[in-house]
Amino acid sequence: MVFEHAQSAKILIAAGNFTSAVSLVRLQFEALVRAMWLLYSASDTAVAKLMSELTYESSKRAEKLPMMSEMLIKLESKAPEQAMELLKEFKEYSWKPLSSYVHGGIHAMQRHGKGYPSDLLEQVLKASNGVLLMTGMLLVILSGDSRYSGKIPRVQIKYSDCLPPIKLPHSVS
Numbered sequence: 001m002v003f004e005h006a007q008s009a010k011i012l013i014a015a016g017n018f019t020s021a022v023s024l025v026r027l028q029f030e031a032l033v034r035a036m037w038l039l040y041s042a043s044d045t046a047v048a049k050l051m052s053e054l055t056y057e058s059s060k061r062a063e064k065l066p067m068m069s070e071m072l073i074k075l076e077s078k079a080p081e082q083a084m085e086l087l088k089e090f091k092e093y094s095w096k097p098l099s100s101y102v103h104g105g106i107h108a109m110q111r112h113g114k115g116y117p118s119d120l121l122e123q124v125l126k127a128s129n130g131v132l133l134m135t136g137m138l139l140v141i142l143s144g145d146s147r148y149s150g151k152i153p154r155v156q157i158k159y160s161d162c163l164p165p166i167k168l169p170h171s172v173s
Helices: 002-015 018-040 044-051 056-062 068-075 081-102 106-114 118-143 151-158
Strands: none
Touching (some): 002 118, 018 118, 068 081, 081 106, 081 118
16 A cells, blocks of 8 residues: 555646645555554454454444554554654654645645645655655565565665655764
């Protein structure tokens, strides 16, 4: 779903449907958090709720699964530290503005009425690509194949112009 949302956001930007495109980046992030939660901290019962055949009853049971913020809390100390730092950073800087687009808040109203500056759209694309990069990290882990170890940082460096800025670790003096 993360890849589908990213592709759809790009298609919507190309079509001039900017509000919907920006909203999809939040959905993209939520799908990544859900995937990580399923891997690292969801109970077998929670996984079964999501994997069961879709019925009215199974849908009602799945509604009781944690929301995104709770999933992030449950991921603490279970998911890789670097991944958690990236997820928390994304949430800190992007969650509220993206939610405004999803729910027709001030960001959506103002941009829809006054237009979207190209630098904002570029930032949205980079944010979406950043979520894809985190998804790539998760896929490397899921593969269990050591041949892929270290490939994502190389992708991040090679395509840095298409991604959010790299945060360098703080040096200790």
